[in-house]
Amino acid sequence: NQDFIELDADTSLGNNHLNLLLRRNRELPQAALSEYKIDSIIVYISKSSDSTYSLLESSGLDDITIFATGDYLKPKVIKEAVRFNSGDLYSFTAYQTTLSRLNNLGVFSYVKIKYEASGPDSLSNLLNARIDLIMADQISLNLETDVITKSTGYAGPGVSVGISNSNAFRGAVNFQVDLKGSIEWQFGSKEEDQLGSFSYEFGINSSLTFPKLILPEKRDWTKNLVKQETSVNLNFDMLTRIEYYSMFSALTGLKYSWAKRQDIIHSFSPVYLNSVSLLETTPAFDSIVGENIYIRKSFEEQFIFGMRYDFTYDNTYKRQAQNVYAQLGVRSSGNLLDLLAGIGKDASERPYKILNTYYSQFVKFTGDFRYYLNGYNKTLVGRFYAGIGIPYLNSDVLPYVEQFFSGGAYSIRGFNARSVGPGFFYDPESNYIDQSGDMKLEANLEFRFGISKITKGAFFIDTGNIWLINEDENRPGSKFDLNTFYNQLAVGTGVGLRFDFSFFVLRTDVGFPIRTPYPQDGEHWLTGNGDAFSNAMFYFAIGYPF
Known part of the structure; x- marks a missing residue:
C-alpha cells in the first residue's frame, strides 16, 4: 500500500545528484502491522x-x-x-x-x-x-509452410501441421502431435542411380507433458517451485535424399523441467534414445564413405542412449533496458551400455555392439549466450555460441545427428546451410554430403529497428566456423588449432525485414559472404572483387534467428 510508505529526497548534494530515503509511514494503522x-x-x-x-x-x-x-x-x-x-x-x-x-x-x-x-x-x-x-481454449492448431531452394538445383515446398490439447484427461496435461513433410525435386539432369525422382522428408512428433514432477516418491523441495513438468516424447522421421541415401530415425525420451524462479529453468533427461538407420544408399554415397572413414563411422555409430542436462537463464519475458539469455548444456551417451557390453570382453574387441548394433559413446557441451540492448523502437542483439563433442572408447567420431554445422538462415547467413568449414578445408570438386564438425564457434550481431507497427528492419553481421578435434587426412586443415583458428572464420553480413505479428514472426534476410575460411587467389576477403554480391543468399524463415 503506497499510503504506508514515505519517500524523502535530499537534493542538497548538488551536481544533479540526490539521496532517496525509503521508509514506512510513522503513523501506520494497527491493521497494517498485524499478521494475518x-x-x-x-x-x-x-x-x-x-x-x-x-x-x-x-x-x-x-x-x-x-x-x-x-x-x-x-x-x-x-x-x-x-x-x-x-x-x-x-x-x-x-x-x-x-x-x-x-x-x-x-x-x-x-x-x-x-x-x-x-x-x-x-x-x-x-x-x-x-x-x-x-x-482458455483447450484445442489449438498450428500450420507452417515454407519453400526450400538450394544451390544444388533442388527446390520444393514444406509443411508442418500440429494439434495440441492443453487439458488432456482434465489434468492440465498437454498432448501434442506434429506432422511435418517436405518434397524437393531437382531441375536439370538427374543421375541414373538416384533413389527416385524427388527427395522427401516425412515425420511425426508427439509429446505428453504433465504439470508436475513424476518421481518415485514425493520430495519436499518441489513444493515451492513456480514451474515443474514431466515430458515424454516419441518421434519418427523418414528422410530420402535421392542422390545419397534413405534414412529412418526414431527418438524417445523422458525429461524433467523445473524452476524456483521465473528466469531460471533446469531440464534433465535421465534417459533419451535416438536410433538412426540407413535403409538404402546410392553408389555415389558408397563412394564417399568408402574413401573417408570419418564420414563412414559417423553414419554407422548412430545408436544413442544417454542423458542430458540444460541450464537456462532467460529474463527476456519482460522487456528491460538490458535483457540476457544464457543456456548451458551437457549430454552424454553410451556409458551404461559400455559397462554392459564390456563384460567379459577385451578392449581390443572394440567397437562393442548392443543387440548387434554399434552404439555411440561421447560427451557434448554447448553454450548459447545472448545480450539485448533495448532502446525506444530499436534493439541491438549480440550472440555467442560455442559447442564441442568428444567421442571416446567405443566411438572415434560423433554420430552424424550430434555433429555441428555452420551456415544458413539461423547461423552465418552469407553462406549455404551446412556449407562452412571444417577449418579452412575447401574442395570445389568435393561431393561431401554436408560439412560437419566436432566443434563450433559462432558470433552474431544484429541491429533491429522499427519501420511500422508490425514491420522491423535489421542489419546484421555473422562470423564463425566448425572444426574437427582430430585431423582428417581427406579434409586437410579441418583440425582446430588455437594459434590459427581466428584466421579460419567465415564472415557474412546483410539486411533483413521482420514482420512481427505478436503470436509469430516472419523473417526475410539477404546475406552476403564477405570473408571465406579458405583463401581464394591468396585472399580471404571478397569485398574487393564483387563475389560478395554475386553469391548473395536469400532466406525466408519463421521466427527471429536468436
Whole structure:
C-alpha cells in the first residue's frame, strides 16, 4: 500500500545528484502491522463464453472449495498449484508461487488472486482467499509452410501441421502431435542411380507433458517451485535424399523441467534414445564413405542412449533496458551400455555392439549466450555460441545427428546451410554430403529497428566456423588449432525485414559472404572483387534467428 510508505529526497548534494530515503509511514494503522492468517480458500472457474446466469457446480478438496460452470479440471490439479492452506500465515512468496503455478499450467487465459477480510470483525486477522480463473481454449492448431531452394538445383515446398490439447484427461496435461513433410525435386539432369525422382522428408512428433514432477516418491523441495513438468516424447522421421541415401530415425525420451524462479529453468533427461538407420544408399554415397572413414563411422555409430542436462537463464519475458539469455548444456551417451557390453570382453574387441548394433559413446557441451540492448523502437542483439563433442572408447567420431554445422538462415547467413568449414578445408570438386564438425564457434550481431507497427528492419553481421578435434587426412586443415583458428572464420553480413505479428514472426534476410575460411587467389576477403554480391543468399524463415 503506497499510503504506508514515505519517500524523502535530499537534493542538497548538488551536481544533479540526490539521496532517496525509503521508509514506512510513522503513523501506520494497527491493521497494517498485524499478521494475518488464511481462513477460507474459494476458487471460481468459468469460461469467457459463460453468461452471468451460468450455473455453478460445487466441488473441492481438503480446505479448497471450487465453484465451476462445468467439469473442467480435476480438483487435485488446483490443490497442487495453490501453495497456501487454510490456517497459514499470509505470505507474499506463497501468493507469487501460486500465481506463477496457475499461469504455467497453460489452461487459463485469466488468473487473479484476491484477499478479503473474513467476516465483519476486521480485528480477527483472518483473510479469505478468492481465486478467479477463466479457462482458455483447450484445442489449438498450428500450420507452417515454407519453400526450400538450394544451390544444388533442388527446390520444393514444406509443411508442418500440429494439434495440441492443453487439458488432456482434465489434468492440465498437454498432448501434442506434429506432422511435418517436405518434397524437393531437382531441375536439370538427374543421375541414373538416384533413389527416385524427388527427395522427401516425412515425420511425426508427439509429446505428453504433465504439470508436475513424476518421481518415485514425493520430495519436499518441489513444493515451492513456480514451474515443474514431466515430458515424454516419441518421434519418427523418414528422410530420402535421392542422390545419397534413405534414412529412418526414431527418438524417445523422458525429461524433467523445473524452476524456483521465473528466469531460471533446469531440464534433465535421465534417459533419451535416438536410433538412426540407413535403409538404402546410392553408389555415389558408397563412394564417399568408402574413401573417408570419418564420414563412414559417423553414419554407422548412430545408436544413442544417454542423458542430458540444460541450464537456462532467460529474463527476456519482460522487456528491460538490458535483457540476457544464457543456456548451458551437457549430454552424454553410451556409458551404461559400455559397462554392459564390456563384460567379459577385451578392449581390443572394440567397437562393442548392443543387440548387434554399434552404439555411440561421447560427451557434448554447448553454450548459447545472448545480450539485448533495448532502446525506444530499436534493439541491438549480440550472440555467442560455442559447442564441442568428444567421442571416446567405443566411438572415434560423433554420430552424424550430434555433429555441428555452420551456415544458413539461423547461423552465418552469407553462406549455404551446412556449407562452412571444417577449418579452412575447401574442395570445389568435393561431393561431401554436408560439412560437419566436432566443434563450433559462432558470433552474431544484429541491429533491429522499427519501420511500422508490425514491420522491423535489421542489419546484421555473422562470423564463425566448425572444426574437427582430430585431423582428417581427406579434409586437410579441418583440425582446430588455437594459434590459427581466428584466421579460419567465415564472415557474412546483410539486411533483413521482420514482420512481427505478436503470436509469430516472419523473417526475410539477404546475406552476403564477405570473408571465406579458405583463401581464394591468396585472399580471404571478397569485398574487393564483387563475389560478395554475386553469391548473395536469400532466406525466408519463421521466427527471429536468436
